[in-house]
Amino acid sequence: MNDPHKNSVAQLKKVADLLKKDYKDNKKVFEKAINKLKEPDNVYETKLEIKMDDGSKKKFQAYRSQHNNARGPYKGGIRYHENVSESEVKALSTWMTWKCAVTGIPYGGGKGGIIVNPKKLSTTELEKLSRAYSVFLTDKIGPWVDVPAPDVNTTGQIMAWMVDEYQNQLSKKGLIQENPLGTFTGKPLALGGSEGREEATGLGGVMVLEKLVEKMGYKKKKDVKIAIQGFGNVGYWFAKHAFDRGYTVVSVSDSKGGVYVEKGLNPDKVLTCKREKGSVQSCINGGSAISNEDVLELDVDILVPAALENVIHKDNADKVKAKAIIEMANGPVTPEADEILSEKKVTLIPDILANSGGVTVSYFEWAQNLQGYYWSREEVVTKLQPLMEDAFARMWQMKETHIVDGRMATYMTAVKRVVDAMILRGGF
Ligand code: GLU
Numbered sequence: 001m002n003d004p005h006k007n008s009v010a011q012l013k014k015v016a017d018l019l020k021k022d023y024k025d026n027k028k029v030f031e032k033a034i035n036k037l038k039e040p041d042n043v044y045e046t047k048l049e050i051k052m053d054d055g056s057k058k059k060f061q062a063y064r065s066q067h068n069n070a071r072g073p074y075k076g077g078i079r080y081h082e083n084v085s086e087s088e089v090k091a092l093s094t095w096m097t098w099k100c101a102v103t104g105i106p107y108g109g110g111k112g113g114i115i116v117n118p119k120k121l122s123t124t125e126l127e128k129l130s131r132a133y134s135v136f137l138t139d140k141i142g143p144w145v146d147v148p149a150p151d152v153n154t155t156g157q158i159m160a161w162m163v164d165e166y167q168n169q170l171s172k173k174g175l176i177q178e179n180p181l182g183t184f185t186g187k188p189l190a191l192g193g194s195e196g197r198e199e200a201t202g203l204g205g206v207m208v209l210e211k212l213v214e215k216m217g218y219k220k221k222k223d224v225k226i227a228i229q230g231f232g233n234v235g236y237w238f239a240k241h242a243f244d245r246g247y248t249v250v251s252v253s254d255s256k257g258g259v260y261v262e263k264g265l266n267p268d269k270v271l272t273c274k275r276e277k278g279s280v281q282s283c284i285n286g287g288s289a290i291s292n293e294d295v296l297e298l299d300v301d302i303l304v305p306a307a308l309e310n311v312i313h314k315d316n317a318d319k320v321k322a323k324a325i326i327e328m329a330n331g332p333v334t335p336e337a338d339e340i341l342s343e344k345k346v347t348l349i350p351d352i353l354a355n356s357g358g359v360t361v362s363y364f365e366w367a368q369n370l371q372g373y374y375w376s377r378e379e380v381v382t383k384l385q386p387l388m389e390d391a392f393a394r395m396w397q398m399k400e401t402h403i404v405d406g407r408m409a410t411y412m413t414a415v416k417r418v419v420d421a422m423i424l425r426g427g428f
Helices: 004-037 086-103 123-140 156-172 197-216 233-244 267-277 292-296 335-343 357-371 377-402 406-425
Strands: 042-051 057-068 074-081 109-115 146-150 225-229 248-254 257-260 288-290 302-305 324-326 347-349
Touching: 004 057, 004 086, 004 335, 004 406, 042 086, 042 123, 057 074, 057 086, 057 123, 057 146, 074 086, 074 357, 086 109, 086 357, 086 377, 086 406, 109 123, 109 146, 123 146, 123 156, 146 156, 146 357, 197 233, 197 302, 197 324, 197 347, 197 357, 197 377, 225 233, 225 292, 233 248, 233 267, 248 267, 248 292, 257 292, 335 347, 347 406, 357 377, 377 406
Parallel strands: 074 109, 074 146, 225 248, 225 302, 302 324, 324 347
Antiparallel strands: 042 057, 057 109, 248 257, 257 288
16 A cells, blocks of 8 residues: 555655765765654644534544654644545655745744545635634644644634634733744635745746756747646646647646647636636537546656656556646656656656745745745745745756756655754754
């Protein structure tokens, strides 16, 4: 069975093997740091009980994993999904540690989750569950401790309920000097959110795309054909920014299937049509309907999985025709598929770099909340760009000096930063 935490530990061991020669004079302490990084610092779990609309009581299993805080407070989203598990939350919090280190934002990694299908809850039930989760988190989080955010199936509204409940709990304890707005990010604009947060993940990915395309030697943007699996927040904003910059987006898809338009499609037109008719496939407009699996096998330059985990696996990796993959979802390529793609010389930009624009603008949101001074969208975009470009440049340099693939190069830069912070602190 796929065990995400085991995978994350195996990945760390591989990275440590490649990095260890940089720590020849510090061998023991390096090994100790790596060992500590195999397990999160803290994993909290509880059962949240809420009263359902029909009067019955129901319990939901919930977690918060705090992986490492050597570089700053734990940071990471909260996921509402039926497949949430302790192993998944632990792995995702580990990946957040690397993700924050990749762009150099001053955080460690955390992740939370509740085993629930939120689509089966009414709005009242969803609010109760979110408030109960916030009560559970009260003494574990804070702007300098752990800063949660949205993840799969969680929204700005959910963050708003959590902020409100957290503030209620603090007031009850007499802790009125705390900063509840600076304790959660991904909040709505009207409640301390940041301009640009909604589009940040997709936009950050396109900033990486621009640098990658330069390295791949394309002369004209319109010659770069892109297929995107997923048309939610991340997929749509990636498609829109890529289209606006002149790239040819030939395919997008949602959970019901995809469309392929050889000469390229306009993501805004597809979105308007999808909102009207309910699915991307009702918006073919001169193209053809294809399945979600077909999207991954299209003959394109860049493939962007922006939906689910593990969609490229050992049985379809060989059929990928794209020259490069930009992972906008978390974990869309399995470790077995990774090896196949690496042999096929497909350039891969891993999730912890490609989708780090989201948490980076979370960092900007937190910084604004702590200052009580808010920035324009232009300021946010202007500050995001150099962080994404530097992260890409560092990864590329690591890739060329150590002759490793994009994923390994990214992990090496990230793990090195975390280990260096741990060694400076000592005491473990
Ligand atoms: N859930 C997002 C991620 O996986 C954002 C996390 C955050 O903003 O803290 O990167």
